[in-house]
Amino acid sequence: MRLDDYLDASLIDMNLKDGTKFEVIEALLDRLVAAGKVQDRERALHDVIEREKYLSTGFENGLAVPHAKTEAVSEMAMAFGLNRKGIDFDSLDGKPTHFVFLLLSPMHTGGPHIQILALIARNFQKPEIVERFRKASSVEEVIELLKAFK
Template sequence: MKILDVLQKEAVLVNLKSRDKKSVIEELAMPVARIANINHDDLVRVLMERERLGSTGIGGGIAIPHGKIKELESLAMGFGLSRKGVDFESMDGRPAHIFFLMITPENSTGLHLNLLARIARILKNEPFKDRLSNAVDSDEIFNIIREEDETF
């Protein structure tokens, strides 16, 4: 499965305003909840519960908040870019700038893990991360992801 099989342009936020972890999750969750037709507060609660188990800030300026919701019909994803960076309690202690939010149905563990692994793998590509960080709008983000998606 490719990222753009799941990510919709309406869920791409290129100028996150939030300055802390909970606010970023709330901001990223807004379009995803609407697209997935789920309650925003429930989505935020699930994502914050997952954060309490350990930060999804994987280091290198990246965070991948994720979780599972029982009544969800299919996987949903959001993308966010913070120009200033947010303390996401990342493993390396650095602020996160690139965010992929992912929510999956409770019974889709394989799909969940495969997409998480794909995102983590492509984000190891420094030129790709740099291009994402410097993108000016959702169209550019989409094109950058599409190019990378096709090479993996």
Template sequence: MKLSEILDRRCIKLDMYATKKAEAIEELVNLLLKTGKVSNIKGLVDELMAQEEVVSTGIGQGVAIPHKLVNHVQQAVMAFGRKSDGIKFNAIDKQPVTLLFLILGPKGKPTEHLQLLSKLSRFLHQTRFKEMLLTAQTTDEIWETLRRQEESE
């Protein structure tokens, strides 16, 4: 499965309002709710935050990938958010997070979930890819950046 296939352009937010981790996760979950990608978010933000208490998904270098296998989805869904001045996220390098990808996968498909996370992590270790995400002016540019990155693999 391709990341560009699960990222709906309506689930991309270029100017997040969040300043803290819980706000950021809630903002991304609400994108999924507003676009019908999830129908029941009761407790979902709490589940994600409980997981964050165990280990932060702030992987460093301004990136966080909150993720979870849940009963709320039939297939993988993703939201993307960007915050130019950063969000306090307790990342492993203690730096603010500017790029956030939220991935929710169905509980019965852990292998697919891990493959999506692995692919996204590889992409995010490439400086040019991250720079394009940081400088994109529109949601279409974000989506196209992801699509082109997948095609070049």
């Protein structure tokens, strides 16, 4: 499974706006909507926010992966955003979040949803990966980094 199979240039925001974690989720969701990946924006937003209220998806090392299984998509969809300043995402380590992956999966998808979450989390435990994302200056560079995820 490769993350770059789910992310193209239109789904990557190199200058994710400042705001609350919910505003950031909306900004990434709007990219998915514009790309035709989401059939029901309000349903998707509701499902992600409800999941986020249950337990924050802000991890360590500046990573957040808000996600939900939802009837708003017919296939897995993902967007990525980079915020250099940092966003308060109620992360596990209490530090600002710089890297946000929004993942939406159809209700019936189990394995691939969990596999992608694990792939992202595993790679962001590596300091060299975190540093390379922090230094990334273009969408193309991010896509190349994602291709290397194992």
